[in-house]
Amino acid sequence: MRRLALTLATLLLAATANSAMARNLNRHEVHMCKWGADVARHAQQEKLSGVTLYSARRKLAHQRFSQPWMRSMAMGITEQTYHSRSRMRPAAVGKTYLEGCVRHERARR
Numbered sequence: 670m671r672r673l674a675l676t677l678a679t680l681l682l683a684a685t686a687n688s689a690m691a692r693n694l695n696r697h698e699v700h701m702c703k704w705g706a707d708v709a710r711h712a713q714q715e716k717l718s719g720v721t722l723y724s725a726r727r728k729l730a731h732q733r734f735s736q737p738w739m740r741s742m743a744m745g746i747t748e749q750t751y752h753s754r755s756r757m758r759p760a761a762v763g764k765t766y767l768e769g770c771v772r773h774e775r776a777r778r
Contacts, residue, residue, distance in 0.1 A: 694774055702770035708743045710763030712750035717759070722751040 694702075715725050725747050734740050746766075755762065 692775055692778060694771065698774045699771075702767055702774065704739070705742065705746055705770055706763040706767035708746045709750055709766040710759045712747040713755070713757065713762040714759040716751050717756070722748065725751070 712725060726744060729740065729743050729747060732740075732743075734743070750762065757765070
């Protein structure tokens with residue numbers, strides 16, 4: 670009997686955790702993740718084509734952004750991409766970033 674109760678409690682806990690993980694993201698969170706994925710994809714594309722980090726940072730410094738937080742976040746994503754040894758294709762980098770961002774946003778709440 671105790672074993673059955675423990676099994677039911679475990680299943681209930683797992684179901685609760687799953688429902689929390691399956692929470693839908695709001696429009697702002699999805700937009701932010703897609704935007705970040707585009708930045709990562711573009712940074713990887715520039716890195717593989719031989720553009721220096723200095724040049725990439727200068728381009729970002731002169732680019733217009735719709736939100737004040739976007740410039741510093743784009744700089745951070747670009748620096749992380751350049752410091753990575755990854756030679757993945759830009760589309761794969763963007764997809765990986767998007768999946769990680771969505772996973773992070775879901776876990777955050």
